[in-house]
Amino acid sequence: MDTVIVLFNRDLRVHDHPALAAACDEARRVVPLFVADPAMPMGLRQGFLAECLADLRESLRERGGELVIRRGDPVAQTMRVAGEVAAQAVFTASDVSSLARRREGRLARECATARMEFRCFPGVTVVPPGALRPSGGGDHYRVFTPYWRVWKDHPRRQVLKAPGMVIVPDALAPGPLPVPRHGPHELFRGGETVGRRRMTQWLRHCVSDYADGHDDLAGNRTSKLSPYLRFGCVSPLETEALAEGGDDFVRQLCWRDFFHQVAQAFPRVNRDDYRPRGHDWRDDRDAVQAWQEGMTGVPIVDAGIRQLLAEGWMHNRARMIVSSFLVRRLRIDWRVGADFFAERLLDGDVANNYGNWQWVAGTGNDTRPNRTVNHLRQARRFDPEGEYVRRYVPELAAVPTRSVHEPWRLPVGVGGYPAPLVTMD
Known part of the structure; x- marks a missing residue:
């Protein structure tokens, strides 16, 4: 083949990239392409993504190539670039979300109409x-x-090496890197x-x-x-x-x-119960707001939420604790918590975020759907000295460890910290 487009999505690297490696092996010219889709909600991940794209562009330039960036509908923009360079094929990494699968289906149909090859590769x-x-x-x-x-x-x-050289067509405008509304993250710098x-x-x-x-x-x-x-x-x-x-x-x-x-x-894992259990969820906006702000009055729960708000990331054990508290103790619909995580987690993706939330809620793949996490027992076991709580809930810096893990013992209104939303045992 003369020219192949490699459409990047959730595979922003040059090492062990099957689609890129195949294109470089099979075609004389390769167009690495990323399309910034305005319809794709990125939340607070925008700054991290911008750094990933800048790093990918630099890695491709070191190999004689370029990262072409366009903005708009990924299928329409891909086909437009394909027309500009007279591409014979589009290669991309296969993904599992309903959005990704619709995009792949549309690309396959458009490529067939244009008599171009369309090929999906592993790698995610x-x-x-x-x-x-x-x-x-x-x-x-x-x-x-x-x-x-x-x-x-x-x-x-086989794990694949990065290509030694990437040859792109002449006179193809690379396009500007996206300018995020949210700046780079302090603790996580993006890029390969x-x-x-x-x-x-x-x-x-x-x-x-x-x-x-x-x-x-x-x-x-x-x-x-x-x-x-x-x-x-x-x-x-x-x-x-x-x-x-x-x-x-x-x-x-x-x-x-x-x-x-x-x-x-199960493409609707982010919307529908994988295993419906007939839950009667509560609609309590005040409780949801308190949970989202890390002000439930349960220190181990609030520490986890505040870590998320501060870092865009949360310890895995804390994720289990705070999600279980929302669905089991507050009896709030798992979708409320999962959507909140999806907007704020740097690592938030459909499969893992929503799959884990359904697991905790008992509507997913847990073989024990009635499993309940004892939040205070978890705190004593995995934060025995209260260091994690004090790190993220500074109002409790001077509170003895025993009281940190027993919210009912906290002095009322210490440092402006609220009383527990629910009775703790």
Whole structure:
């Protein structure tokens, strides 16, 4: 082929990029393209995305290439660029959300009409979502443990090197990088360069301690790779390949794959109950606002929310605690909390965010749908000295640890901190 367009979406890297590698192998000229879609809600991730795109453009330029950026409907803009360069094919990474699948379907039809090849490649997950099917029938695994057993032994594709050279057509305007309404994030810098550095250093020095330390709320011992996996700055397959001796960490990558294959089979995972349970949710706007502001009067819950508001990220154990509190104790619809997370989490994607929320709510893939998290027991176990709470709820800096984990013992109105929304036991 003479010219191939590689449409980037959630795969903003040059290493282990099957679509880019295939285009460079099969075509004389390659057009790396990203289309900023105004209809795609990015929330507070805009600054992180802008950094990812700037880093990707620089990596492509180092290889003689360019990142072409357009704004508008991804399908229309892709076909417009294809016409400008007389492309013979469009390559892209396959994704699982309903939005991504509609985009892929439209691209396939438009390419067929224009007599162009359209090809989807893996790369968003370790194992492609449709690759594993239950032996007893069905199009996907509904329970994690049997999926894990099959997943860990499934053959992997080869991890691909970054292309040495990317040749783009002459006289194609690259287009400006998007200017976000929200600036770069202080704690997470976007891009493959930063993501790969974090990945290699953490896997080299910290993964062996993951099993013992990943639930330590105050210890800050998780990888914090999730934003880079969400935007595809690092390859999940390469991450797994480098995680030698990190079985517990690899299991988390499997959970990510698991929710992606659920989302592919159930595209409305962000709107409809995967397993309807007949919940009678409460409509309590004051309670929702208190939860969203980290002012529930339950310190471990408020600490988690305030970490999210401050950092665009939340410790995994805290996510379970604060989500369980909303749906189990306040009896608020899981969609309210999931949408709030989706807007503010740097790593918020449809499959994992909504899959986890449904798991907590008992409407998803948990085999124990009535599971309830004891928030205070969790606080005592995973933040025994109250360090995590005090870090994010400074009003309680001088409060003894016992009182931090027993909200009913807190002095009324200490530092302006509210009384608990619900009776705690």
